[in-house]
Amino acid sequence: MAERSEEVKLLGMWASPFSRRIEIALTIKGVPYEFSEQDITNKSALLLQLNPVHKMIPVLVHHGKPISESLVILEYIDDTWQNNPILPQDPYEKAMARFWAKFIDEQICVAAMKVVGKTGEEKDAAVEATRDLLKFLEKELVGKDFFGGKNLGFVDIVATLIAFWVMRTEEIVGVKVVPVEIFPEIHRWVKNLLANDVIKKCIPPEDEHLRYIKDRMVKLIIKPA
């Protein structure tokens, strides 16, 4: 019988939220995988071959077949390995989970990025816009340990982008985009995440992560606050 670990390969990048979410999903499912760290500033021939359309990580390779786009990969993982389901079984709850995941990636992520490198009124406006979107997620968490309910689910995995990228970089960006006074539920949820073994294992180590982000901002000629 072939080693399971030979079947699954992940092309990723240690500091990318989109790559880390795949590692979280594979770890939840107990699927061994080979991780191939990619240099996104100098893309490998392998990456370009496996994701010619977007030329981006993460790419999951299973039985030699590549899958790209993190949300597509997450659904593939859930479809393929049925233990520890990530998406809810109920069709309505599943639709809601997909809705929030899309909202996080297409709205919150984009809005939060707009805060970076801005100053004064422009910065304030970008912060307000991000907070307005986050308020929807704040409401979703009321009475729940995780977006997925009692356990980590699809939306939690996607929302790690907020917990460990948006919120972690507040000091660097120079503004508390997600203050506890306005977002107590989100803060409570982050504490729940940090108590979870899979999350602890799969998120980038904080110091190294912050150093990397500061470094990148300098390279992109953005002044860290």
Added chain:
Amino acid sequence: MASGEVKLIGSWASVFVMRARIALHLKFISYEFLQETYGSKSELLLKSNPVHKKMPVLIHSDKPVCESNIIVQYIDDVWNSSGPSILPSHPYDRAIARFWAAYIDDKWFISLRSILTAQGEEETKAFIAQVEERTELLEKAFIDCSKGKLFFNGDHIGYLDIALGSFLGWLRVVELDANHKFLDETKTPSLTKWAERFCNDPAVKPIMPEITKLAEFARKLFPKPQG
């Protein structure tokens, strides 16, 4: 779960609404079609989709589902024993269908729409070139996905057919406006044949908007500068 009243908030002209309608037709679901008036948003729409305030919204047993591709998957999940399967059955094929559906919305559609809002000839030409390039990718995707069959999904129309096919009316409107064909027998032979089959499918034909009516609507939405 499959019982319960079904309503759809939408408009005859919307690509995204069309996706939901095709899915409902494929599954033989009766629904109340609540058409929005152009230029205003109904109370029901604002209440049912407070996050985006956009159509389509499917309301099933009073519970709203938003985002066209999510609605299509929801319909497939709920009415799974009715009509053909909309999503492919194999996880890998599903992933490929989802990948291209996302590409269509995030890349292809954005370029297409940009042709209508482009300022000046240079900009228009650039977007036309972009749509050409992206349509070529979709031609290849069709060949890969269909595996010699009639539709992206095989023998019957499915998720990816619906995702792209719903754009065919608007695509024709843009082609006429830009005086440029994106789908044609020499450049995109497979997609061209597929497009005709798709438009003639019984689940699609009754709701595909008439091109002249759509073109008139497009002129309202994207007015050309005077002079």
